[in-house]
Amino acid sequence: MNTGDKARIVNEMKDKFGLNRSLSILGLPKSSWYYQKRKADYGGKYRRAKEDLLKAIKENSAYGYKRLTFELNESYGYQLNKKTVLKLLKNHSLTLARKVKRIKPSFMAQTLFALGEKMNIVGQIMAEGKKIEPFEVCYTDFTELVYDYGQKKAQLMPIIEHAGKLALGWEVGNSADTKTALQAWSMAIKSLKKLFLPAEGLVIHHDRGSVYIGYQWLKQILIKDKALVSYALRGFKDNPEMESFNGRFKDENQCLVWECETLEEVKSLVDEKMLYYNNKRRHSSLGNISPIAYLKIWQKHRRF
16 A cells, blocks of 8 residues: 555545544554645646646657646646646656657777777877877867857867978868868868878877767778878877867967857958968977978978
8 A cells, every 4th residue: 555545545534533543543644644635636736737738748749848838838728837847747647758869879989989098099109109200190179169259159170280280271160060070181181282291191180079980081081091090088188289279279369250250251260370370370399480381391301
């Protein structure tokens, strides 16, 4: 016999034997009886609402309790608040048709998890104390740009070479998607061709975001261009070079980006600042010369 059954029997006995004696016989605390009484009174008050709530759930399977509240009030003529609807759902043991589906990790995501540190090529090179030569490794990641005076957001994806800090490619898009990533990579490929350098064997290091473990990205990088992918397994902690570039770029250009009113204006500004970064901006790690100046020195002494 559950608490609800005991409460109903007490209601039948209390007029004849008294409330306290009835509770004592059934071993039911008075607080539990009061709770069941309030619950029953509440259920009776909103008996019709329960039936309409069931209809609303059936007709609107994607609704949560907030949208169901609006539906009951506007379509069924109630004046309920969200708390009342939640109580109705709880008291009548009603469940919403909407359920959050658990997304199964992709094959690539499972593979990355299984291989662990073996997928962090850059980390292995660093751990072995090897020097990363020019155009052996590049880094990338998405970073958010806020523009139109805080009303809009864009995503910038730069691709930065390790040794000379050269921005090989970049792209700005509305979202951090595969299209934006592949456009940035396409620009990087064109830059390599102008320098008569192959993409084959180049390591591109990034995090394990959905874009970078997706089929289209991996097909382009690994199969078509025969480059290599390296994964930062601990997010920005395993990709400090990219984190540093993105942070510095936003610090130096935040106000200018903020005043851009359209995405095209943002793209134009980013192009301008990336060209400045490559051609003029001095880097202390390069001996206070620009990436292009470093590149010219490297090309001069390069052995073919």
